Amino acid sequence: MNNKPVAVITGASRGIGKSVAISLASEGFDIAAIARSLDSEGMKILGKEVEKRGAEFFPIGLDISCTSCHKEVVSNILERYGRIDFLVNNAGVAPLQRNDLLEMTEESYDRVMNINLKGPVFFAQKIAKEMIWLGQKFSDYNPVIVFVTSVSATLSSTNRTEYCVSKAGLSMASTVFSDRLSKEGIKVFEVRPGIIRTDMTVKVKDKYDKMINEGLVPQKRWGLPEDIGKAVASIARGDWDFSTGMVFEISGGLNIHKL
Ligand SMILES: NC(=O)c1ccc[n+]([C@@H]2O[C@H](COP(=O)([O-])OP(=O)(O)OC[C@H]3O[C@@H](n4cnc5c(N)ncnc54)[C@H](OP(=O)(O)O)[C@@H]3O)[C@@H](O)[C@H]2O)c1
Numbered sequence: 001m002n003n004k005p006v007a008v009i010t011g012a013s014r015g016i017g018k019s020v021a022i023s024l025a026s027e028g029f030d031i032a033a034i035a036r037s038l039d040s041e042g043m044k045i046l047g048k049e050v051e052k053r054g055a056e057f058f059p060i061g062l063d064i065s066c067t068s069c070h071k072e073v074v075s076n077i078l079e080r081y082g083r084i085d086f087l088v089n090n091a092g093v094a095p096l097q098r099n100d101l102l103e104m105t106e107e108s109y110d111r112v113m114n115i116n117l118k119g120p121v122f123f124a125q126k127i128a129k130e131m132i133w134l135g136q137k138f139s140d141y142n143p144v145i146v147f148v149t150s151v152s153a154t155l156s157s158t159n160r161t162e163y164c165v166s167k168a169g170l171s172m173a174s175t176v177f178s179d180r181l182s183k184e185g186i187k188v189f190e191v192r193p194g195i196i197r198t199d200m201t202v203k204v205k206d207k208y209d210k211m212i213n214e215g216l217v218p219q220k221r222w223g224l225p226e227d228i229g230k231a232v233a234s235i236a237r238g239d240w241d242f243s244t245g246m247v248f249e250i251s252g253g254l255n256i257h258k259l
Contacts, residue, residue, distance in 0.1 A: 001082035001138070002030060004055070007236070008077060008084055008127065010034040010064055010120070011091030013042035015198030016148060019225035020088050021046055023233040025055035029086060032058045032077045064091045064119035065111075070126050083134055085141070086236055087127050089120040089170075090148040094200055098159040109162040116166035120147065121173050128177065132184045142241075143186045146232060147174040151194050151251050171247070178245030187244040189235055194251025196223040218253030 007024040011017035013035035021031050031050045035043055038061040050057040058080060062073050077084060093115050095108050124145055131143040152164045153171040171190055178188035195201065195208050195217060212220060231248050240246065249255045 002080075004028060004030045005085035006030050006032060006077070006081045006083050007086040007088065008032045008034065009088045009090055010062075010123065012046060013037070013040050015200060016193060016196060016225045016228045017088070017090040018042060018046050018049075019229035020090060020232045022049050022053070023226075023229035024086065024088075024236055025050040025053040027233050027236045028055075029236065030056040030058070030081065032060060032081075032084075034060045034062050034064070034073070034091065036063050037061060063115075064123060065114035067119065067122045070123050074126050074130060078130060083138075083141075084127055084130060084143070086144050086146075087124060088146045088148065088232060089124055090146075091120070092116045092148065092150075092166075092200075095160055095162055101158050101161045104161050109165075112162040112166050113169075116163070117169045117173070120170060124173075124177060128181055128184075128186060131186050132181075135185050141185075142238065144235060145177060145181070145186060145188045146235060147171075147177075147188070147190050148228070149174065149190050149192045151192060151249070151254050153192060155254075174247075175245055182244050187235075187240075189240070189244070190247045191228060191231055192247055192249045192251070193228050194223050194249070194254040196225060196228065198225060216254070217251070218256055221252060223250060223252060 007029040009017050009021045012021045012033035021033050025031050038059050043059050047057040060073055062069055095112055135141050147170055149171045150167040153167040157164055174190035181188055227250050231250050
């Protein structure tokens with residue numbers, strides 16, 4: 001068994017996932033980094049950043065929506081390290097086009113739901129089973145699963161219905177996983193980002209610049225991937241050991257309901 005704990009991060013090549021992977025490498029984890037493509041510039045840069053922090057980097061190509069591919073990926077990680085301590089279900093997509101609810105297509109709905117909800121749920125199920133088995137074998141083992149959802153789990157956007165529905169579903173998945181897995185010694189957390197400056201929000205940068213300036217976000221700034229990386233690092237350090245099923249909303253106060 002690997003002498004360092006091992007973190008698996010989906011959607012690690014860019015944005016939030018990349019920052020989370022770097023933070024976990026700094027916290028002493030070896031990193032199994034998942035993205036659709038192994039060869040992207042993002043994965044190469046991440047590999048260097050991880051190794052700079054003295055951690056091992058294991059890049060894996062996987063489309064998270066391919067549930068029949070999960071088994072082989074999990075086996076490969078276990079073959080290499082003999083353990084998985086920390087899973088961050090981060091991979092996710094926005095709809096290819098923002099269409100009004102009344103124009104939403106079944107194709108777009110299925111794409112978003114398969115990547116944002118079905119894929120992460122079954123990937124987490126597979127890894128949870130391995131974590132239970134590892135927990136029976138090893139005494140010094142503190143497994144954690146994190147689901148990266150979105151403020152869209154509770155905020156309505158009528159031109160991104162499928163995204164909001166997928167994140168609301170993933171939020172409930174996080175609750176049910178935490179409920180079922182607490183007796184297995186596995187802690188589960190939901191990390192719910194607000195408006196974060198990444199490739200995902202490039203297309204709507206001007207719109208959000210304006211809305212943020214006008215006070216939509218109480219802290220009056222964009223979130224950065226590092227804001228999410230820091231929160232996940234805090235979970236990984238064990239700062240929240242007497243908690244599970246908790247939601248970390250990292251949105252500069254977007255969660256505040258105002259009159
Ligand atoms: N940015 C925001 O404002 C914001 C706010 C709330 C929540 N979130 C959530 O945070 C997570 C990360 O978002 P981000 O802004 O960092 O996005 P991003 O910059 O677009 O990065 C998305 C990541 O997910 C990976 N990915 C996409 N589809 C995948 C698939 N089918 N299988 C495996 N990996 C896949 C991408 O890999 P490739 O490089 O291989 O494509 C990439 O690493 C998402 O779940 C998103 O919904 C983002």
